[in-house]
Amino acid sequence: DQMTNMSKSLREQLKEVAEIRGPEVVYDETSKDGTRKWVMRMDNGNSVETVLIPDGERGTLCVSSQIGCSLDCTFCSTGKRGFNRNLTAAEIIGQVWVARRAFMPFDPNDRPITNVVMMGMGEPLLNFENVVDAMNLMMEDLAYGISKRRVTLST
Template identity: 50%
Template sequence: MPAQKPQLLGLDRQSLEFLLAGWGESPFRAKQILQWIHGRQITDFAEMSNISKALRARLSEETQYAEPEILADQLAADGTRKWLLGLPDGNAIETVFIPEEDRGTLCVSSQVGCSLACSFCATGAQGLNRNLDTHEIIAQIRTARQIQGLDAITNIVFMGMGEPLLNLRQVLPALDLLRDDFAYGFGPKRITVSTAGVVPGLDRLGAESPVNLAISLHASRDEVRDVLVPVNRHYPLAELLDACRRYPLLPRRRITFEYVMLDGVNDSDADARALLRILSGIPAMVNLIPFNSFPGSDYQRSPQKRIDAFRDIILRGDVMTVTRRPRGDDIAAACGQLAGQVRDGRRSIPLRVQA
């Protein structure tokens, strides 16, 4: 079988330099090419005026370039916008743009579906079909920039479909491209990776690409978390929180702990006090997320009064806490509602962190 041509959009600077070195080209060409295809989003090789004709021809012949097809484009009443992006194998993923006064956040997917089966999450209910490739992660940012404008996105969060730490082989080069000044130039403080708690992946992320960290926590006791976030049975709270304590935080940053508020499940005063206890010693910020319902889910959102009481206990413990305003829930774009179109989702939990 002939070797597959490399996907140009998925090559970070190091990989591109390696490819070009094999063609006898100097490494600075990689910076120029990144600037064209990512910085300026020009993909017509003919426009790359500072690249020789011979190199442009070689790029065009020996690399491939794939962008997803926009299958649906939905705009919520609050300005949140969700795209359903079709992939060549018939799967489709979702990407959400959340505009605010002072920022534009893009929530990207890292897998087609998810194997971790969190019981309050629409993606988890689909199972996992496959990991996304680096170019498919990057294509989400490109699509959003093409539509919203090159400067519209100020922050990237890996909180869409999938568990990014189970796809580090593809996510790490994507982070390199996002942070590379010759590609997208996002500072590490503007990128957040969210995990349900895959501890070995967390250590590796901290060692290789320390960006902001968010933990999908959702419970302060193992017996509750085992049900809500089943990966807790492999990496229980004590292990996860130890990993948080050793994570190399960026200066003046906190770890965000996401906590979905489920009526009668995890929202008691005792749960709030237990949360304070387990977070002790961690620079933490708690995000309370009123549950967003989806078809087939049995959970109910905690009443607002309960959410407020829970928040007040955390605040009295001197931990920063905000209650997240649901964004885009009228188009199923809010937290936990992303479903995409996942073919043949398998429900297994392959917890190996890739080399």
């Protein structure tokens, strides 16, 4: 219904065959310094964490790429949960979508999310194809239009 650039009849037809939704937010907390953490449940019932870190004019969104992780790095708690599965590109983008909608409506000149870093739960390089697809969509002008210099993969 919010896509008012389409006819009402087309919107009604779309409702019958498609659903636009992001992951379910099961936890949303903002700390004293403004850092905001979401826990988002995916369709299979497992959850991932997504974190927005504000810093002056910047807002860096840390996005997960897997449910769990198989690497069990000593500095990271995600591996202690074990590995469940890779996120799809749609689930990765869903985290960006949910975070961005949390600030709606917003002034087009005020961009609360200026940077995205693939460094949430999971090892992004172990889900390379889906991560690259999601990053390309983040940088697509007709989607999120985030500058290529501001979308980072951290491993």
